Amino acid sequence: xxxxxxxxxxxxxxxxxxxxxxxxxxxxxxxxxxxxxxxxxxxxxxxxxxxxxxxxx
Numbered sequence: 001x002x003x004x005x006x007x008x009x010x011x012x013x014x015x016x017x018x019x020x021x022x023x024x025x026x027x028x029x030x031x032x033x034x035x036x037x038x039x040x041x042x043x044x045x046x047x048x049x050x051x052x053x054x055x056x057x
Contacts, residue, residue, distance in 0.1 A: 001034065001038045001041075002038070005031055005035055008027050008028075011027045012025075012031065
């Protein structure tokens with residue numbers, strides 16, 4: 001999943017350098033959606049979810 005996130009960021013960078021700013025912004029939004037999805041998957045994971053040290057009170 002992290003490879004997909006980094007791939008979307010790299011693609012956004014390359015598209016921006018190439019002058020295709022709208023597609024670059026779309027790739028940034030895809031990267032944001034993948035990042036949020038990964039975060040929520042890790043939080044609600046049955047193995048590690050809610051056992052993260054910074055979430056314990």
